[in-house]
Amino acid sequence: MxxxxxxxxxxxxxxxxxxxxxxxxxxVVTVAQKRHAFAFGNIGFDFVRPVGGADPSEAAEVEGFGGSSGIGLDELGELWLGLFNTATLPFYWGRYEPRRGAPDVKRLTATARWFAERGVTVKGHPLVWHTVQPSWLLGLDVDEVETLLRRRIRDLVSGFAGLIDTWDAINEAVIMPVFENGENAITPLARARGRIAMVRLAFEEARAANPSATLVLNDFDLTSAYECLIEGVLEAGVQIDAIGLQTHMHQGYRGEEYMRKMLDRFARYGLPLHLTESTIVSGHLMPPEIRDLNDYQIPSWPTTEEGEARQADEIVRHYRSLVEHPAVQSINYWGITDDGAWLGAPVGLIRSDGTKKPSYDRLAELIKGEWWVPPTEMRxxxxxxxxxxxxxxxxxxxxxxxxxxxxxxxxxxxxxxx
Structure with a gap:
């Protein structure tokens, strides 16, 4: 076989x-595995407040940015580190620098160091995006916005070099020039400059700030529109280190066949594939007629026993299909707990009260079981x-x-x- x-x-x-x-x-000696080369990741948003302290801007936290109220740092850390070796931290411009000239450096540095000291690779998300933007950018002309954006990229990538050397350089560039769900200053810039120019801006500024950084082009649009953008960017001579693919499956697991065909389409560019944002819900599924996941926001979206069983089975199928594909280099799950999860969806591997869902144990059976060498005596x-x-x-x-x-x-x- x-x-x-x-x-x-x-x-x-x-x-x-x-x-x-x-x-x-x-x-007779003991041999043991300590770390996977494959990047098994999750967001580290829950750790920013307990490690770095309260938000100095006193503004409302974004989803998944405040830490779980039902579990302490030591227990949460033990559960997180029990599965993952790569952490994604939030650098959304509107949250990182809500007041001009006052970036949230201290808290993010402390959180990144907390992970790095425990052998975890840290990634920043994202350098350029049109959502979660600071209000102080509004009203500025596009040339000034571009100047400030270039400065932000340089400051982040150079300032965190050695601690954070992997970045989602630009997020969701396909929709960026035509985005209409909220006013922001980046969409007008993207409309004026064009998608390829925006990608070039992000990658070239980041590359100049840290030549050894791993820079990812990331998008949720997995249609031919993203393929066309990738082809245009590569033809323009922009160096991409990895292609980021988002798979938020709030409407149900898409299945192995879909994933295999999708991965094959993007693997043809010869670049590593990073599954940057994966989620599978453990409650009821979002209605299939919803086109934009952000449009489905309800007062309560609880996890259920039936949903948890389904999530556990599907997460095993999902991870197996991804690890089987030779182009996939990284899987980043988007949520460790349900508390503060994106859109309130029950996508975590841990319930809000800190107890493990079946999906946590099933994933552990793969990452730290079937795919792991435990302490073993050899002669x-x-x-x-x-x-x-x-x-x-x-x-x-x-x-x-x-x-x-x-x-x-x-x-x-x-x-x-x-």
Missing amino acids: TDPYAHRRGQVTVTVLGPDGDPVAGR TDENGKMVVHGFYGDYTVEDEPFAVRPGETEASVRLRDR
Whole structure:
């Protein structure tokens, strides 16, 4: 039977050396996986307030930006870190700099460091978007807005370099010039400059600020319109590091066939695919006639026992189909808890009271079960060697690090005196 995850696995012959540098023959050692190379992510919005403190602007928090009221930081952190290795933090301009010249640097820096200190890769979202914009931009002419936008990109990417080196450079550029659901200053700029010019602005400013950054073009529009934009951007010579694909499935799981065909369409550009915003609800489904998810806002959208069972089954199917596809490099789930979730939808893996839904445990069975090497005793041969098989990632032998990576077949570790 063909292994659907063969492209995710490798094997490496590890030579175990003693403190003197000589191979250790016949030694029983413990091998353990510490981290996946694959980016299993979730938003870290819930951590901004408990780690960084209250919002100094005293303005209302955006959804998912305040932390769960039903669970403390230590418990929430343990649950989050039990599954994920990549965190997306919010840099919406209107929330990050609600008053001109007073960006929310301190809180976001503290939150990013909290994750980084725990071995988590941190991503910023987004550098350019037409929604959640500061009101002080309104009324400015497009040239001034462009100048301020360029400065914002440079300040963020250079200021957080080394701590945050992955960014959604521009979000939802397909709709940006024609967006009509609320006044903002970015849509008129996009209308005046054009989509490709906006993408170029975002990527080139960010690239100049941090040449080693990973920059993502992100969109919810998965139609040919997005493909045309990607083709135009690439033909214009703009360097894209990854294609971001949003899959908020508030109206139901779209199924493996849909996902496979969609991924194949975007994989043809030869760029890594990042599933940047994935959600599956554990309550009733949004009515199918709703075209814009933002139009469905109701007083209460509770999680249900039936919905939780469905969510658990579908999240396993969703993750399996994505990890099976060789172009997918990252999956970012959009919500750890239901408290403060986008549009009030019950998409979290943890209920508002802090208890785990079945989807959390089912996902753990994949990420930290089937796709993971737990602490395992192995014996070295007469030459001090042993062969380790597993998903690409970081491993240890008796707490000494080595890695299983594509194209690498040999590694060595040197044990310390005990």
